[in-house]
Amino acid sequence: MSSEPLTQIIDSIPADIDHLSLPTPFPVGPVNAYLLLGERLTIVDPGMIWSDSTDQIAARLATHGHTVADIQQVVVTHGHPDHFGAAGWIAANSDAAVVAGRAEAPKLLGGMDRTRLGGLIADLGIPDGTRETFGLFYDGVRDLTHPIDPGRLVLLDDGDTLIAGDRTWQAHVTPGHAVGHLSLYDPTDRTLLSGDHLLACITPNPVLEPDLDNPGGRRQSLVEYIDSLERFCRMDPMSVLPGHGPAFTDVPTLARETLTHHRSRADEILQIVATAGQPTPFDLVGHLFPQLSGFSIMLGISEIVGHLDLLELDGAVDRHVGPPHRYSAA
Ligand SMILES: [Zn+2]
Numbered sequence: 001m002s003s004e005p006l007t008q009i010i011d012s013i014p015a016d017i018d019h020l021s022l023p024t025p026f027p028v029g030p031v032n033a034y035l036l037l038g039e040r041l042t043i044v045d046p047g048m049i050w051s052d053s054t055d056q057i058a059a060r061l062a063t064h065g066h067t068v069a070d071i072q073q074v075v076v077t078h079g080h081p082d083h084f085g086a087a088g089w090i091a092a093n094s095d096a097a098v099v100a101g102r103a104e105a106p107k108l109l110g111g112m113d114r115t116r117l118g119g120l121i122a123d124l125g126i127p128d129g130t131r132e133t134f135g136l137f138y139d140g141v142r143d144l145t146h147p148i149d150p151g152r153l154v155l156l157d158d159g160d161t162l163i164a165g166d167r168t169w170q171a172h173v174t175p176g177h178a179v180g181h182l183s184l185y186d187p188t189d190r191t192l193l194s195g196d197h198l199l200a201c202i203t204p205n206p207v208l209e210p211d212l213d214n215p216g217g218r219r220q221s222l223v224e225y226i227d228s229l230e231r232f233c234r235m236d237p238m239s240v241l242p243g244h245g246p247a248f249t250d251v252p253t254l255a256r257e258t259l260t261h262h263r264s265r266a267d268e269i270l271q272i273v274a275t276a277g278q279p280t281p282f283d284l285v286g287h288l289f290p291q292l293s294g295f296s297i298m299l300g301i302s303e304i305v306g307h308l309d310l311l312e313l314d315g316a317v318d319r320h321v322g323p324p325h326r327y328s329a330a
Pocket of ligand 1: 028031080082083196243244
């Protein structure tokens with residue numbers, strides 16, 4: 001994490017795309033929604049059912065001579081509540097399809113399912129009392145999301161195309177922050193809607209994900225994330241419109257800074273593992289992020305587990321299979 005931009009911020013975005021900053025109750029702050037204006041009126045990441053968020057969407061649509069009922073598509077970059085919370089509400093008030101990466105469907109349809117991480121939680125060494133506080137988060141967030149009618153879902157795979165606004169977009173489905181994370185790229189003017197996959201000021205959390213192809217297993221979210229960066233560097237988009245924070249350009253610099261950050265964070269974790277005596281991921285949260293409480297602890301754990309995966313892949317740590325899993329320096 002960092003709050004200084006890791007690359008070059010830009011002041012203007014293409015004229016056929018209108019940006020809204022919608023409130024969320026989360027520490028990340030507001031979420032960016034985008035209206036893709038033109039023949040196929042589309043909204044990307046319409047925020048949550050919270051505060052005046054949906055009123056803001058309606059008011060902005062009115063400035064373009066539209067109502068919510070005119071929306072033809074809702075694109076959801078990934079199934080986190082700050083991005084998809086209002087998608088079902090828009091679909092219920094229009095004929096809109098809800099478009100997302102295929103692997104995000106369980107999150108979009110399951111709402112805030114607190115059993116999703118199931119068996120993975122036991123591996124992390126989280127005490128029961130701490131784990132119980134996570135339930136409060138799920139219960140609180142459930143009210144900020146509107147159910148999505150499964151019949152409205154249109155699921156994309158990597159390499160598909162999508163017509164939205166007046167553009168034809170390439171779908172880039174890349175795991176890391178979310179297993180089916182969808183970015184949309186228009187090569188004609190090198191515009192990228194990057195969701196939370198690329199952000200100017202923070203490195204995306206490699207959120208823990210169960211591996212649906214391997215029951216009981218989990219994805220190596222940070223390893224997969226780093227593997228995905230190369231393609232965005234090759235794309236070299238001119239305008240990147242992210243899910244949070246300012247628009248930016250120069251993805252190769254962002255990628256370089258991101259890799260440097262992860263390398264130094266992995267070194268820091270290795271030092272702690274070497275002196276802490278076979279810690280669990282939860283023990284490491286206490287060392288690295290002692291200020292975290294409630295559900296934020298899960299984000300701290302994702303960050304730590306991601307780096308432990310990198311270290312394990314490098315042969316720098318050994319994992320002692322639990323539950324809970326414990327780590328030692330190799
Ligand atoms: Zn987000």
